[in-house]
Amino acid sequence: MTERGDILVIGTMxxxxxxxxxxxxxxxxxxxxxxxxxxSTSAKGGGADIGASDIAACHPKGADAVFTGERGSxxxxxxxxxxxxxxxxxxxxxxGLGGSGGTAxxxxxxxSLPLGVPKLIVSTVAAGNTAPYIDTxxxxxxxxxxxxxxxxxxxxxxxxxxxxxxxxxxRAEPVAAEADRPAIGCTMFGVTTACVTAATEALSDDFxxxxxxxxxxxxxxxxDLAVQGRLDGILDLTTTELCDRLAGGIMPAxxxxxxxxxxxxxxxxxxxxxxxxxxxxxxETVPERYADRTFYHHNPQITLMRTxxxxxxxxxxxxxxxxxxxxxxxxxxxxxxGVSALDSAGQPFDDPEAREALFAAIEQTVExxxxxxxxxxxxxxxxxxxxxxxxxxxxxxxxxxxx
Numbered sequence: 001m002t003e004r005g006d007i008l009v010i011g012t013m014x015x016x017x018x019x020x021x022x023x024x025x026x027x028x029x030x031x032x033x034x035x036x037x038x039x040s041t042s043a044k045g046g047g048a049d050i051g052a053s054d055i056a057a058c059h060p061k062g063a064d065a066v067f068t069g070e071r072g073s074x075x076x077x078x079x080x081x082x083x084x085x086x087x088x089x090x091x092x093x094x095x096g097l098g099g100s101g102g103t104a105x106x107x108x109x110x111x112s113l114p115l116g117v118p119k120l121i122v123s124t125v126a127a128g129n130t131a132p133y134i135d136t137x138x139x140x141x142x143x144x145x146x147x148x149x150x151x152x153x154x155x156x157x158x159x160x161x162x163x164x165x166x167x168x169x170x171r172a173e174p175v176a177a178e179a180d181r182p183a184i185g186c187t188m189f190g191v192t193t194a195c196v197t198a199a200t201e202a203l204s205d206d207f208x209x210x211x212x213x214x215x216x217x218x219x220x221x222x223x224d225l226a227v228q229g230r231l232d233g234i235l236d237l238t239t240t241e242l243c244d245r246l247a248g249g250i251m252p253a254x255x256x257x258x259x260x261x262x263x264x265x266x267x268x269x270x271x272x273x274x275x276x277x278x279x280x281x282x283x284e285t286v287p288e289r290y291a292d293r294t295f296y297h298h299n300p301q302i303t304l305m306r307t308x309x310x311x312x313x314x315x316x317x318x319x320x321x322x323x324x325x326x327x328x329x330x331x332x333x334x335x336x337x338g339v340s341a342l343d344s345a346g347q348p349f350d351d352p353e354a355r356e357a358l359f360a361a362i363e364q365t366v367e368x369x370x371x372x373x374x375x376x377x378x379x380x381x382x383x384x385x386x387x388x389x390x391x392x393x394x395x396x397x398x399x400x401x402x403x
Contacts, residue, residue, distance in 0.1 A: 005092035007170060010037045010082070010106050011148075012098075013052070014044035018151050019097050019159060021047075026163035032092075032170065039082055039105055041066065041074035050085075052078075058085040075105050082109040093118035093170040095162060097148050100125050103133055103141070111137040118169035122162045124148060136221040140165075181208045182232035182398060185222040189214045190298075191340035191382075192238045192273040198387035199235060203395060207233070214238045214274070216251040223260040233267040233398050237333075237381070237390060240274030242315055243307055248287065249278040262325035267397035269390055270323075271333045272358060273381055275315055276343040276351070277304040296348045304342070306349045312358035320365025323372060329400070330372040331393045334359045337380035344380045 007027055011020045013036070020036050027034040037055065038048035045052045056066035059081035066077040086094070086109045094113065096106035103123040110119040111134075119139045126141035133141060142162050146154045184207045188196035200209035210231070212218035219241045225231050241253035254260075261268060277296075280286045280303045286295070294306040307315070323330055338344035339355065359376065366374050379386040 004170070005090035007032050007034045007092050007166060008037050008086075008089070008094040009034060010039060010094060010096040012040040012102055013038040013046060013048050014040040014042050016097055016148055017047060019148055019155065022151055022156070023095060023097065023159050023163045026160055027167055030164070030167045032167055039078050041071065041078050055081050055085050060084070075101050079105045079108050082106065083112050087112060091117060093166050094120070095166045096121040098123055099148060107133040107139060110139050111135055118166055120162060120166055122148070122159060131217065136217050136224050181206060183208045183210060183230060184233045184235055184394065185226055185231040186211045186235040187214045187219060187222060187238040187273070188212070189238045189240050189274045191277070191342055194341070194382040195273065195387045195390070196237055198384055199237065199391040202388060202391035206395070207398070209235070214240050216241055216244065216253065219257050220254045223257070226261055226264055226266060231266065233394055234261060234269070235390065235394055236268065236270040238273035239270065239319065240277060242318065243275055243278045243311070246311060246315060247278040247305070247307070250281055251279045258319065258322040259325060262322065263327055265328035267328060267394060267401055268326060268330045269333070269394040269397065270330070271335065271381060271390065272339045274340045275312065275358060276307055276339050276349045276354065278307060279304060294348065296342060306351060307354060309354050309357045312354040313361045316358045316361025317365050320362045324365070324367050326372060328371070329397050331397070332362065332366070332374045333386070333390055333393070334362065334374065334376045335381040335386050336376055336378050337383065339381055341382055
């Protein structure tokens with residue numbers, strides 16, 4: 001094993017031995033140390049550097065939990081076993097090959113590798129809904145174009161390119177993390193960009209501001225890093241993912257958005273950014289029950305729906321209950337001039353009644369203390385004064401944390 005670890009080539013040798021061997025040989029020819037890892041759930045595999053039985057033995061309930069003879073349970077159990085096994089390895093990079101089942105089997109283990117460790121799957125489902133496979137990781141899915149069912153004039157160059165890609169990533173000069181400044185997790189959406197950009201610019205001399213796109217995975221990605229101890233403070237100005245969870249939009253928050261941060265004790269400055277909208281796809285995808293609502297066509301793929309008074313009140317209560325669970329300092333800012341670029345005077349989503357329902361529900365629900373408070377500001381969220389207030393509040397919290 002090399003100092004930086006091996007490159008792993010992962011797949012089912014009972015069905016994809018030729019392809020796995022081809023990729024392994026291309027990586028070896030480039031001078032890298034490489035091992036094939038077999039994750040076959042039948043007894044027909046073989047010829048790998050790490051056999052399927054070795055992987056299956058790492059399942060918490062032993063190999064018998066994997067080799068059940070029933071495909072569904074076997075694939076799920078082998079995925080668990082692979083995840084446990086890979087956690088014990090010194091890995092320079094990993095490349096998997098799979099169809100829908102193979103991708104589902106391999107992806108959890110690759111997602112468990114640290115951010116920055118090269119990870120790639122050549123997959124037949126790379127052009128579909130990839131969220132279940134990638135989740136909040138930096139896993140790369142490469143379309144296989146053909147089925148992974150043999151070597152031919154189409155598959156060979158695709159697999160060769162994938163092998164070259166993993167070699168190139170492994171050989172790339174590592175980019176050192178910036179440890180000189182505390183890291184701040186920030187949430188942003190297109191309609192809160194002006195606010196978050198101004199706030200992060202105000203903080204950037206002293207803090208490493210990491211901005212996440214609040215598209216469902218963005219908020220969860222930020223919270224993952226916070227739970228892992230990789231963030232020192234939170235600037236959560238765009239909580240819009242809660243709207244999609246409430247109303248069935250396409251960019252929903254996870255089931256415990258905001259709540260995951262509560263026990264961490266991190267300084268938290270939050271707001272109601274883009275809580276005026278629910279995201280749907282093209283207009284024809286909007287559920288029929290919403291036919292009489294107010295819409296804005298953001299682009300051909302995204303249709304935005306204005307949240308109602310009742311929905312706004314429900315969101316406010318949910319946020320307030322989450323804030324009450326926080327063990328660290330909290331300041332939650334309410335922009336009286338509107339919660340997004342579309343929610344201001346003369347704009348399509350301007351709705352003072354819905355804003356007031358949202359703000360009042362938050363104020364009535366939050367149990368204010370010396371370290372937890374809600375504050376109204378007479379600005380739209382994208383006004384420079386609002387951004388300055390948010391940045392100043394977080395800066396003060398961070399300074400108090402270090403004194």
